[in-house]
Amino acid sequence: MKQQNQRLGLVTLAAIALLAIGVVIFTSLKGSKPEFPDFKQVAVDFSPDGFNEEEQPYLGDKNAPIKIVEFSDYKCPACKRWNEEVLPALKREYLDTGKAVLYYVDYPFLAPDSNLAALAGETLYQQDEDYFWVYHQRMSEFQGRKDETWATKEFILDLIRTYIPEADLKKFEEDLDNRTYSTNIKKDLLLVEHYQVRGTPTVFINGKEVEDASYAGIQAAIENL
Secondary structure, three states: OHHHHHHHHHHHHHHHHHHHHHHHHHHHHHHOOOOOOOHHHOOOOOOOOOOOHHHOOEEEOOOOOEEEEEEEOOOOHHHHHHHHHOHHHHHHHHHOOOOEEEEEEEOOOOOHHHHHHHHHHHHHHHHOHHHHHHHHHHHHHOOOOOOOOOOOHHHHHHHHHHHOOOOOHHHHHHHHHOOOOHHHHHHHHHHHHHOOOOOOOEEEEOOEEEOOOOHHHHHHHHHOO
16 A cells, blocks of 8 residues: 555656646747747738838949838848859949939748748848948858758857847847837838738839849839939
8 A cells, every 4th residue: 555655646746747848848849939920910000002111121322213112031042143243233324323222121921930031131220220231241251052041040149149249139130029119120021012012022113013134124214204
């Protein structure tokens, strides 16, 4: 009888221990956020009127007569080529000379880590617009394969430590974890729907979509205004 009571006691203790472990695991999972944000779950009161230019990162003179808007995804290989081959020429010929202004709009759609990359860029932009453009350049430069999950929090934090050391990394991480600026990305996605953007990079000039987003195509569109 004594041995039976001991065995029963051990079984009871084991059951209690397993229950406690299960509660801890459940509580931890319940309180944790997924690694990548889901903007489908974000609600915002926003009706597109123009491209929401006042909230977008931009290069050039806001008062310039030519308004260029680019929709982009950090994981898009074609966007990387556009950044390397088209943007420098646009900057040299139109943006730096006051002829045009370029607005950047997020369209993260290729993978879940596209969402995190977009949110990270927006979070940095809220700290300092210059931080955003360094991030934009380096994310393009070090772009991984489209079919691999590379735009992780660790990757982004390392990139900021290395190339934007003056940024407030603690605040950045807090805002990123809290999804503080998710509504800003949601607004961009509502612009995508409103203007029926089908892929990236997609470019608009003075409100009209440019079929050929190469430098020659954009130049021709500008000349035909």
